[in-house]
Amino acid sequence: MNGAIIKHMQTDMTHDLECINQYTRRPFTAQEVYTFSVVLCDNEIDRDFERFSVEALHTLSQLFLGKTGIFDHNMKTSNQAARIYDTALETVKDKMTSYGEPYTRVVAKAYLPRCEKNTDLIMEIESGMKKEVxxxxxxxxxxxxxxxxxxxxxxxxxxxxxxxxxNGTKEVCHIILNQPTDAYEWSFVAVPAQREAGVIKMFGKTKGGMTVEQMIEKMKEAEDGLFLSREEISKMLSHLKEMEEYAACGKAYREEVSRNVVKLCGLAQPQISSEVMKRVTEGMSLEDLKVFEKAFRLKAEEVMPLSPQLAVTKGTENKKSSQNQAFKI
Ligand SMILES: [Zn+2]
Incomplete structure (x- = not known):
């Protein structure tokens, strides 16, 4: 289950400090702590076709109180962790889940001591560098x-x-996760920068989402459409762009072979007009075009050895050259 850092808190600092100081050895002042909000989990169906019930989210919001979150790229500095000091269940206005319930999420407030070793981290969060939870x-x-x-x-x-x-409608079978018994640590996962801040990754158990191959497999299996995250969509779009480039190369190659077939046909089978041959090539597969190209080339070589002809230098065999002009390719 994934959430995301959503925004910096603009809340009652006195209340926040009271909460924070329940977890500190000595009372911290507002200047000593850095606070931010994260979305921990929600009631949307995820990629594994699982979702939390709203009741489970309630329980989780309690279970995550006081839990520390680690930053995945900073595992070495084990002290570098944020602690959740307050949580709330939030129903997002006008947003429904895919199965038609009001979209609900667990939003947690976390703090970090403002000390030197946390400076970079705070900068990262502050600068909007995207992280998922x-x-x-x-x-x-x-x-x-x-x-x-x-x-x-x-x-x-x-x-x-x-x-x-x-009940007369179709429903995608999924698992409703209920009665959470324990909440473990939560962690920050760096995500590619193009993701929008505040986007809650609904279907993201795997970092970075599905691969293009996995998406294609899912597309083949999908009976009722397929949900792709923003990240997966951009992955698929860049794959399509790459494919378009390949296709353009293939098209250029095909056109070249077609042109050769028409030209060589003019030599090998002059009784077939180039207009007719051109029309014929349009309906031919690349494989067939290559067969024709090879056959016409052999025949044309018989009729008119191509290599020597093309090697003829200007002025040496003027007469023959002018006769052959029409056949030059
Ligand atoms: Zn069942």
């Missing part, structure tokens, strides 16, 4: 959205990601 937790119940069976006790045969008819 990845959280780990344990749940007691894993409920099938179609039949309600708890997979932890009695697995059913419904397949996650597959659509089933339910």
């Amino acid at each position: 990845s959280v780990g937790c344990a749940v007691a119940e894993r409920i099938c959205s179609v039949c309600g069976a708890n997979q932890a006790l009695a697995p059913c045969s419904h397949k996650q990601g597959k659509s089933y008819g339910k």
Whole structure:
């Protein structure tokens, strides 16, 4: 499950300090701490076709209180961690989940001591360098959205990601994660800079999302469409761009072979007009074009040895040269 840093807090610092100081050995002043907000998790269905129930989010918001988050690229400095000192469940106005419930997320406030070793980190957060938050937790119940069976006790045969008819409508089968029993550490994961700040990665258990190959596989399997993250979309778009470039090369090559076929046909089979041959090549596959090119070239070589002809220098064989002009390619 992933969230993201959303924004810097503009809240009641006195209240925040009270919360923070529950976790510190001595009382900290407002100048000594740096605070920021992160989205820990939400109730949207993720890539693994799992989602938290709102009830589970409530529990998680309590379980994550006091938990420290580490910065993945700074594992060496183990002291460099932020601690969650306040959490809240937030329902985002006018935003619905893919299955039609109001979109709800756990927003946590975290603090870092403002000390020298944290300066760079604070700068990174401050400068808007994007980070995602990845959280780990344990749940007691894993409920099938179609039949309600708890997979932890009695697995059913419904397949996650597959659509089933339910109450006259179709529903994508997913697992509802319920009754969290424990919340583990949370961590910051650096994400590519093009991601927008504040975007909550809904389907991101794997860093960076699906590969192009995985997306293509999913597309083949998808019965009801496919959700792609912003990151995956840009990955797919750059793949398509690359493919377009390859296609342009292939097209240029095909055109070149077609032109050769038409020209060589003029030598090998002069009774076929170039207009006719040109039309014929348009409907031919590249493989067929290559066969024709080779055959016409051999025939043309018989009729008119091409290499010596092309090697003829101006003025040496003027007469022959002028006769052959029409056949030069
Ligand atoms: Zn089921």
